[in-house]
Amino acid sequence: xxxxxxxxxxxxxxxxxxxxxxxxxxxxxxxxxxxxxxxxxxxxxxxxxxxxxxxxxxxxxxxxxxxxxxxxxxxxxxxxxxxxxxxxxxxxxxxxxxxxxxxxxxxxxxxxxxxxxxxxxxxxxxxxxxxxxxxxxxxxxxxxxxxxxxxxxxxxxxxxxxxxxxxxxxxxxxxxxxxxxxxxxxxxxxxxxxxxxxxxxxxxxxxxxxxxxxxxxxxxxxxxxxxxxxxxxxxxxxxxxxxxxxxxxxxxxxxxxxxxxxxxxxxxxxxxxxxxxxxxxxxxxxxxxxxxxxxxxxxxxxxxxxxxxxxxxxxxxxxxxxxxxxxxxxxxxxxxxxxxxxxxxxxxxxxxxxxxxxxxxxxxxxxxxxxxxxxxxxxxxxxxxxxxxxxxxxxxxxxxxxxxxxxxxxxxxxxxxxxxxxxxxxxxxxxxxxxxxxxxxxxxxxxxxxxxxxxxxxxxxxxxx
Ligand code: ATP
Ligand code: MG
Numbered sequence: 166x167x168x169x170x171x172x173x174x175x176x177x178x179x180x181x182x183x184x185x186x187x188x189x190x191x192x193x194x195x196x197x198x199x200x201x202x203x204x205x206x207x208x209x210x211x212x213x214x215x216x217x218x219x220x221x222x223x224x225x226x227x228x229x230x231x232x233x234x235x236x237x238x239x240x241x242x243x244x245x246x247x248x249x250x251x252x253x254x255x256x257x258x259x260x261x262x263x264x265x266x267x268x269x270x271x272x273x274x275x276x277x278x279x280x281x282x283x284x285x286x287x288x289x290x291x292x293x294x295x296x297x298x299x300x301x302x303x304x305x306x307x308x309x310x311x312x313x314x315x316x317x318x319x320x321x322x323x324x325x326x327x328x329x330x331x332x333x334x335x336x337x338x339x340x341x342x343x344x345x346x347x348x349x350x351x352x353x354x355x356x357x358x359x360x361x362x363x364x365x366x367x368x369x370x371x372x373x374x375x376x377x378x379x380x381x382x383x384x385x386x387x388x389x390x391x392x393x394x395x396x397x398x399x400x401x402x403x404x405x406x407x408x409x410x411x412x413x414x415x416x417x418x419x420x421x422x423x424x425x426x427x428x429x430x431x432x433x434x435x436x437x438x439x440x441x442x443x444x445x446x447x448x449x450x451x452x453x454x455x456x457x458x459x460x461x462x463x464x465x466x467x468x469x470x471x472x473x474x475x476x477x478x479x480x481x482x483x484x485x486x487x488x489x490x491x492x493x494x495x496x497x498x499x500x501x502x503x504x505x506x507x508x509x510x511x512x513x514x515x516x517x518x519x520x521x522x523x524x525x526x527x528x529x530x531x532x533x534x535x536x537x538x539x540x541x542x543x544x545x546x547x548x549x550x551x552x553x554x555x556x557x558x559x560x561x562x563x564x565x566x567x568x569x570x571x572x573x574x575x576x577x578x579x580x581x582x583x584x585x586x587x588x589x590x591x592x593x594x595x596x597x598x599x600x601x602x603x604x605x606x607x608x609x610x611x612x613x614x615x616x617x618x619x620x621x622x623x624x625x626x627x628x629x630x
Contacts, residue, residue: 186342186343187317189320189331189340189341189342190340190341190342190344190346191338191339191340191341192338192339192341192346193337193338194337194338196339197233197339197346198232198233198235199229199232199233199332199337199339200337201334201337203232204224204228204232204241204332204334205241205276205278207241207271207273207276207278208224208228208241208243208278209224209334211243211256211271211278211280212224212243212245212333212334212335213334213335214255214256215243215245215247215252215255215280216335218247218251218255220245220246220247220251221245221246221283221316222243222244222245222246222247223243223244223245223316223331223332223333223340224241224242224243224331224332224333224334225242225243225244225329225330225331225332226242226244226323226328227239227240227242227328228240228241228242229330229331229332229339230327230328230330230345230349232332233330233346233349234349234381236381240277240278240279241278241279242278242279242280242281243278243279243280243281244280244281244282244283244316244319244331245280245281245282245283246282246283246315246316247280247282248282248313249261249267249268249269249282252269252271252280252282253269256269256271258271258272258273259271259272259280260272266284267282268280268281269281282313283313283314283315283316283318283319284312284313284314284318284319284322285312285313285314285315285318285319285321285322286312286314286318286321286322286366304365304399304402305362305365305366306365306366306367306368306399306402316331316340317342320340320342320343320357321342321343321357321358323343323357324356324357324363324367324370324373325345325348325354325355325356325357325373325374325377326343326344326345326347326348326355326356326357327345327348327349327353327354327355327377327383328345328377329341329342329343329345329357330345330346343357348386352381352382352383352384353383353384353385353386354374354377354378354381354383354384354385354386354389355386355388355389356370356374356388356389360388360389360391360392361392361396364392364393364396364399365396365399368396368399368400368402368403369400369403369407369408369411371393371396371397371400371431371433372400372411372415372428372433373411374389374390374393375415375424375427375428375431375433376411376414376415376418376420376424378427379418379420379423379424379427380418380419380420382423390431393431393432393433394431394432397431397432397433397435397436398436399436400433400436400437401436401519404521405517405518405519405520405521406521408437408519408520408521409520409521409522409523412437412520413475415428416460416463416475416478417463417467417473417475417478418467419464419467419468420464421460421461421463421464421478422457422460422461422464424460425456425457425460426457429442429445436519437519437520438482438483438516438519438520439515439519440483440486440512440515440516441456441482441483441485441486443486443489444485444486444489445485447489448485450571451485451570451571451572452485454569454570454571455481455484455485455566455567455570456481456482456485458566458569458570459477459478459481459482459566460478460481462562462566463477463478474526474529474559475522475526476526476527476529476530476533476559477529477533477559477562477563479516479522479526479527479530480529480530480533480534480559480563481563481566483512483513483516483530484534484563484567486512487505487508487509487512487534490508490511490512491504491505491508493508494507494508502538505534505538509531509534510531513527513530513531529556529559532556532559532560533556533559533560533563536551536554536556536557536559536560536561536563536564537560537563537564537567539551539560540560540561540564540577540581541574541577543580543584543596543599544596544599544600545596548584548592548595548596549592552584552585561578561581561585564577564578564581565578580595583595
């Protein structure tokens with residue numbers, strides 16, 4: 166309480182923040198397009214009950230923004246003046262989650278509504294009174310943001326103006342503290358406050374700007390876009406586990422292709438994927454085509470409600486960075502296959518220092534890559550064994566991806582397409598015909614392997630040097 170008083174007393178003395186009001190613009194039901202019954206009835210009930218109990222409560226964030234744009238929200242978030250304990254006292258189906266910053270999840274069957282207590286930003290020059298730790302590091306990054314605040318504080322600590330709209334389903338009014346409605350109408354992503362400072366507080370906001378710009382097809386307002394390139398390297402200091410979560414959101418939300426273009430343009434791709442970014446420099450056409458095609462496929466699958474695996478995505482994002490490493494190891498005298506294995510291992514290990522890809526995905530990445538070495542070797546029973554491999558489909562799709570990016574594989578993708586469609590005798594014929602091809606792969610193990618290894622190496626990692 167004292168702290169809150171202290172903050173509100175001090176706030177007029179602080180540098181004036183752009184775009185934030187202390188009194189919001191209030192839009193009545195006739196001034197906006199939102200309708201109470203479009204929102205999750207559970208979320209609306211929660212707001213009503215909290216208000217009846219004497220607290221302030223609103224629907225907030227992505228759901229209000231998306232509804233205004235006619236997009237179906239992913240989920241519904243509630244912000245309230247009630248503390249987590251007070252919220253839990255009102256709802257039997259509520260669980261407090263998170264240790265340092267507590268949130269409440271209220272469960273209704275499979276639907277979960279997240280209810281958060283209004284929060285405030287740590288002011289720049291405010292040292293935590295109960296400890297001698299600072300809430301920010303030397304570059305201004307917020308290390309802890311676990312302070313409760315007022316509704317106004319809560320609006321101010323949010324990232325973008327379009328994410329700081331509060332909808333009261335009881336009065337059907339929208340509270341707009343930061344000109345968010347104006348920016349929605351003009352299709353602009355604009356940070357609340359001083360962009361440079363807000364990015365420094367949390368560099369992940371640069372990725373969020375790109376994510377929302379791609380998802381909503383919005384532009385990034387000039388002053389919010391300009392600091393991104395110079396500040397992009399700050400992403401190197403973000404914990405790799407958080408970046409993994411963010412990168413999944415960037416590439417698995419159905420707008421990955423546009424997101425990738427924007428990340429490259431704003432120089433945010435380099436701190437996330439340094440090796441792939443190098444490949445984009447020394448082999449731009451191939452690298453760009455392969456990654457874009459993979460992302461376009463992912464977007465399409467998401468639109469069709471088909472499953473997508475992060476492993477395939479990471480396999481594609483990193484693949485163009487492999488050949489240079491394979492070559493380097495080969496130049497040191499390592500044979501092609503071990504060089505490929507070692508390069509894959511090194512690349513994934515390095516990448517995980519930036520983005521903590523969990524083991525359950527790194528293993529399948531390796532399998533998809535290994536499959537590229539095995540797909541050309543089809544003789545005898547090999548083709549049928551490969552077909553039974555649970556990773557065959559991903560490996561085959563990956564082969565087609567490489568071909569569409571311009572890799573020369575001597576019709577291997579088409580061969581496999583035909584093979585899958587053929588009946589037993591057709592398949593036997595196809596295998597027999599392989600023997601007559603000059604580059605038939607893998608018949609007499611030793612000799613053939615040596616004579617075809619150059620070819621196979623190329624089939625595996627070519628098109629990139
Ligand atoms: P979606 O869920 O559709 O991706 P969203 O806007 O709901 O979009 P969330 O990540 O769910 O995004 O965050 C909920 C809200 O919390 C945001 O709308 C924003 O107001 C606030 N927020 C989230 N992350 C940050 C951040 N890094 N800095 C400031 N505010 C944030
Ligand atoms: Mg959300």
